[in-house]
Amino acid sequence: MLVKFILNGEDVAFDAYPGETLFELLRRNHHTEVKGNNCKTGECGACTVLIDGEPVPSCTYLAGKINGKNVITVKGIGDYDNPNIIQKIFVEEGAIQCGYCIPGIIISVKNLLDKVSNPTEEDIKIALSSHICRCTGYVQQIDATKKLIEIMKGEKK
């Protein structure tokens, strides 16, 4: 079945197999920035993408339902030549170890910063809690997010 949607700002049309998940569809079409040979049950958050502005684990989302929707992966947030401030600060703060969880986490942090005007530590922890990171112990990720909030406040002034 042919599905048409917007992926990182571009119109795409992919052939989806019956029963295929969005995660599988994206990876099969070389969107390897979405990580997740992992849980495949929506529990770890590694495969998270934004669908119409909501963070969703792509491994539990049927590809057939994606028609007409707007999908953003971590590449849509920033790439190597043009990284987003979130990506830069995460690197700077030591919030990345193996990095496998990071594309998903950056999606959730982006979503938090876009939607909540002045996030508290609790808000940050809730946003991160849909992700399992086995390496970092989360502290540096929380700190990086706090720093991002400060930077954004500064920009608004």
Place this chain on the structure above:
Amino acid sequence: MSKTVKEEIFIEKKVIGKNVEKYDGLPLAVGNPLFTDDIFLPNMLYGKFLLSPYPHAEIVEIDESEALKIPGVKLILSYKNTPRIPHTTAGQGYPEPSPYDHFMFDKKVRYVGDRVCAVCAESIEIAEEAISKIKVTYKELPYVLDPEEAMKGEVIIHDEEETTGIYDKKRNIISHVELNIGDFEKDFSKSYYKIEKEFFITQPVQHTPIETHIAITYFDEYGNLVVRTSTQVPFHIRRILSRILEFPMNKIRVIKPRVGGGFGVKQEMVLEDVCALMTIRTKRPVRIEYTRKEEFIASRLRHPSKIWISLGADKSGKLNAIQMKVLLNNGGYGTHGPTVLFNSGSKTLPLYNKAESVSFIGDAVYTNLPVSGAFRGYGATNGYFALESAMDDLAELIGIDPIELRKINHIKEGETSPVFEKLGEGREGVVQYIESSALSECIDLGKKIIEWERWRGKRVRNGSFVRGVGMAIMMQGSGIPLIDMASARVKLNDDGTFHLFVGATDIGTGSDTVLAQILAEEIGVSYDKVKVYSSDTDFTPFDTGAYASSTTYVSGGAVQKAGKLIKEKILEYAAKILEEYPEDLKIEDDFVISQLTQKRISLREIGEKSFYSFEQEQIEVTASFVSPKSPPPFAAHFVLIDVDLETGKIIPIKYVAINDIGTVVHPNLAKGQVIGSIVQGLGYALTEELIYSNRGVPLNPNFLDYKVLTALDIPEIIVKFIETYEPTGPFGLKSVAEININGPAPAIRNAFLDATGIKLNSLPFTPEKVFKVINKIKIEVKKNLHN
């Protein structure tokens, strides 16, 4: 700062100690294709295992006929058509200390999750369908899940003839150790204070690296078998594959891309053999990955264990005698059994070197449970839970502050312990004096930050909550002395930059970054002048791999040596151009400068000349390093907890970890290692446990039922370093990777004791368990009141 800090530390360092940008940080943050699975190969086949549903059974018949009829099924591998070569799946130095008790496939299965056979097919769906069509007839055998039962020998788990290295097959004992220093019985009996055979239980836990095991194998254009795999030990994988596939070693190339976490579970060959054999037989690329469930049941675990401790002390609290008895449940195979067993004593007992007598007795035992292997902390984690808990009980008995007790007894700079020499990794160790330690200072600082005096013994109540504070201290090692070897190759390019090739395996720890820092510092150039290539068995020199807290220390040692050598070569070469003596030259800010005449030449010019115009040669060196010692890092951990008496929930409020890891090379990465380790240790202490049915079936192999901590579950965590200078380490450094996982379980246990007066000696401290214990005590108190 510590008294141990020597002059060297004050020599200004330019790269070491700085938070340079992590080499792979940005590529990871933008999701570049870095992991095993991220490269797509055309024409790929998929492999899938059929795993045993029985804890112990003989395979009578495998009927593959229906499965083979499915279009797209290429091959089914089982004991019937694979080589039967005994080996261990442990990725350790050769000859491995682990027994050779494993075959690619066997006629017998030894745990729920053991390999029965494997299908290779055009897609994963076809492979799965084929698996469901294979009919296996099993003859169930009696099974045993408890190590003490297993040692009676009524059920024999490894009766095959070809095995080697098993201590006592008839009693299922993989490895046995008995170490006696002094006369334990005598010194213990004359002790004024005694903790006698206090008994501790630890549970099976899984590493849960966020990327499960995955391997992709293919033939390159020259007929080389390429193995792209998520591993901590590429060189060991190459060696083992060559032997068991009977395939020439120089035709096997193992590539380690970025690895999505390891923590020990990838110091093991769990997929590569079958994946590679499928490629050899089909001549096509093959990919096998474990699902999360398979990762839980068919990869490796931390050893469940039982530990008995006896401590004897004199009136002043000085320890006279320590005895530790360890019983490890290794599951169906003996991988890492001997070494984890030895380590549970060798990494813990030297900490209290004041005791005249030390007795260490242990067994690693086969059972019909899933297999235990290497896990960050490697035996020390189990050992410290028991030892550091018992130390608090001794303090309580004596009536002194547990911090005081530890200060009287812990090992100090300039001291040694006979345990170092007697107990190594599955064999004897090496003599070792502590040349750097700030443990006392770590304890003092932690005590202050946690506000020990404010909370200790106060049992502050707030509704149903009661507060307690506890602590633990520990040491680990840095590499395996006289075994671990690492090497590094460095070349100078014509733009004055350097390429560093290391066999060292960065599994997310940041070792590529840290090794580049060491090289840049040693040569005298900036960090961005060094580009790192790591862990490709065809292109990088040998390294034993990422384990035993060895990378920064051992591989760093090799890199520093290589840095020294290439510096000498560059200065000799520059001396000829500048017409000076090499002794008068030094490298600074990308220039070679004469200290006599101030004549200078840039590294770029040197590179260029060496390639094109003057005494043409590639300026390049290789160096190797074997660690003569394994200097321990030290840590003191403190935790403040609230216990909810109504629900049994233990809530860590504040966690303080003070570390002496020698020189801190990269503060942010080091901090990350400490915190990551602590949070893993908190999971071990509070929530994580793989639960089995009484038939040995894992009941919670998924992230919903197996509770890994999330961002919402962590306390405030304060990490500080007290820098020392370790003279045997490059730029004075020691290891950091493992030590901090050992603290949370005993520290929380001791805080709970402070809060409630109750001793919790069985991990994990889940609300159910804690609630039951609290309730039992409440009922007993009531009963006593009535009597």
